[in-house]
Amino acid sequence: MNDVFSPVRLGALALRNRIVMAPMTRDRAGPHDEPTDLMVEYYRQRASAGLIVTEGTQPSPAGKGYWRTPGIHSAEQVAGWRKVAEAVHAEGGLLSMQLMHVGRASVRANKAPDADTVAPSAIPCPDPIPGPDGVPVPTQMPRALATDEIPGVIAEYVAAARNAREAGMDAVELHCASGYLPMQFLSSNSNQRTDAYGGSVKNRIRFVVEALEALAGAISADRVGLRICPGVPFNGMADADPAETYAELLRAVDHLGLAYCHLIHIPNKGFDSLELVRANWSGPVIENCGLTLDKAQDVIAQEQAEAVSFGFAYIANPDLVERFRTGAPLAKGDRDTFYTGHGDDARGYTDYPPAC
Numbered sequence: 001m002n003d004v005f006s007p008v009r010l011g012a013l014a015l016r017n018r019i020v021m022a023p024m025t026r027d028r029a030g031p032h033d034e035p036t037d038l039m040v041e042y043y044r045q046r047a048s049a050g051l052i053v054t055e056g057t058q059p060s061p062a063g064k065g066y067w068r069t070p071g072i073h074s075a076e077q078v079a080g081w082r083k084v085a086e087a088v089h090a091e092g093g094l095l096s097m098q099l100m101h102v103g104r105a106s107v108r109a110n111k112a113p114d115a116d117t118v119a120p121s122a123i124p125c126p127d128p129i130p131g132p133d134g135v136p137v138p139t140q141m142p143r144a145l146a147t148d149e150i151p152g153v154i155a156e157y158v159a160a161a162r163n164a165r166e167a168g169m170d171a172v173e174l175h176c177a178s179g180y181l182p183m184q185f186l187s188s189n190s191n192q193r194t195d196a197y198g199g200s201v202k203n204r205i206r207f208v209v210e211a212l213e214a215l216a217g218a219i220s221a222d223r224v225g226l227r228i229c230p231g232v233p234f235n236g237m238a239d240a241d242p243a244e245t246y247a248e249l250l251r252a253v254d255h256l257g258l259a260y261c262h263l264i265h266i267p268n269k270g271f272d273s274l275e276l277v278r279a280n281w282s283g284p285v286i287e288n289c290g291l292t293l294d295k296a297q298d299v300i301a302q303e304q305a306e307a308v309s310f311g312f313a314y315i316a317n318p319d320l321v322e323r324f325r326t327g328a329p330l331a332k333g334d335r336d337t338f339y340t341g342h343g344d345d346a347r348g349y350t351d352y353p354p355a356c
């Protein structure tokens, strides 16, 4: 019987264990949204994970919504990420870069003055988002993308994926959760379009399907994952029928042979999203959200997922795999330092020691 410490293959990725570090925005990029040496150290410390999914990384200036999140659209950013990849690979780890375009979930002061704010429809994100000083402020009214602009947005993802590979990333993960651009297309309340990208479920999934097809064509399907969280209300999401939307999405992309589906498994009325994924997707699954070691072992032993990911636990436990192996207690992360907004702020970032 398999356990979380056994190796597994997710597409082209041969993981030495099934413990994945979940993507976590930490707001510590440099002034040009470039990964800093501190970020290199942060990821190096966590390299014993079977796979690290990086923090959400914007494919373009318009894709940025938060303060000091890293990008992958400039030479300086690629150079910074290359150092991260080299450090993690030197420890025997693997990396998947999370491509995160926030769409309407964006604060003007957090991004370049000339960066656009775009969405499927001109409907603002109702939830405030922290500005440069960490205080939540209203989001910006987005501009609805014209139909003929959509291939350009997908091309930004493709260029970002190519840059990620050039920087040494082993894979990319399309962030389709948390109310960001792909999910804004998927959800019936944020997508009021009347063209081929809105209306019916088939039309609302089109943006994500085309983005995944393009990414697979550019860097190989077995190096592309997607992240979903059916039914999550974060950033003003309210789909009329998430079970139907995600079943259709997964069925539409299943044949591509992608590396994995990374599921944030939250409770939903009327359906279970892990069951939904298993029924409509034949590829590997990474299960996430609120897992303990015991729960994770059950998930793997019962073959409900091929791998499991941990977010919060990785903040204060850089050696999480070793702690799980030895039964060492888990340290608790300090919420005040989750997002400090300073590229040189090691507090609550790289100063959590290993257990021994």
Ligand SMILES: Cc1cc2nc3c(=O)[nH]c(=O)nc-3n(C[C@H](O)[C@H](O)[C@H](O)COP(=O)(O)O)c2cc1C
Pocket: 022, 023, 024, 025, 026, 055, 056, 098, 100, 175, 177, 178, 227, 264, 288, 289, 290, 291, 309, 310, 311, 312, 313, 338
């Ligand atoms: C500080 C922090 C930042 C996060 N940033 C991201 C992100 O950039 N992209 C993403 O998909 N999820 C993000 N998440 C969600 C985590 O990846 C994960 O889904 C969530 O924490 C639940 O897993 P857990 O119970 O193991 O923590 C973030 C979570 C935390 C705590």
